[in-house]
Amino acid sequence: MLDATGPDAIFRSGLANQEILLPKCADCGRYHFFPRVLCPHCHGEAISWHRASGKGRVHTTTIVRRKPDHGGDYNICMVELDEGVRMMSRVDGITPDDVRIDMAVTAFVGEADGVPAVFFKPAEV
Numbered sequence: 001m002l003d004a005t006g007p008d009a010i011f012r013s014g015l016a017n018q019e020i021l022l023p024k025c026a027d028c029g030r031y032h033f034f035p036r037v038l039c040p041h042c043h044g045e046a047i048s049w050h051r052a053s054g055k056g057r058v059h060t061t062t063i064v065r066r067k068p069d070h071g072g073d074y075n076i077c078m079v080e081l082d083e084g085v086r087m088m089s090r091v092d093g094i095t096p097d098d099v100r101i102d103m104a105v106t107a108f109v110g111e112a113d114g115v116p117a118v119f120f121k122p123a124e125v
């Protein structure tokens with residue numbers, strides 16, 4: 001049985017409701033990710049949860065080469081959200097070669113191995 005009140009469980013239950021929730025510290029006013037019990041910036045305990053804007057930019061990107069019969073190449077990237085936190089994910093909807101550093105992306109909740117997870121797509125202009 002998972003700890004239903006732990007920060008990781010809160011994040012995952014948000015995803016299950018198609019919501020990306022980010023922990024924010026009331027003491028220093030900064031967001032962090034992954035979810036923690038204590039703020040990693042100031043060790044404050046006053047963590048509250050806020051729906052992410054979903055807007056961000058690609059910070060780093062890399063292409064994982066895979067044979068076509070294993071699903072083909074895919075992209076792994078680090079996205080920096082407007083809230084200042086970084087998430088490891090991938091950009092869907094374009095070929096891996098077209099993912100560029102600093103490109104604007106929008107988060108969405110998809111599925112990885114049957115579990116809700118955060119992915120990104122190119123931001124609409």
Ligand SMILES: [Zn+2]
Nearest residue numbers: 025028039042
């Ligand atoms: Zn803090």
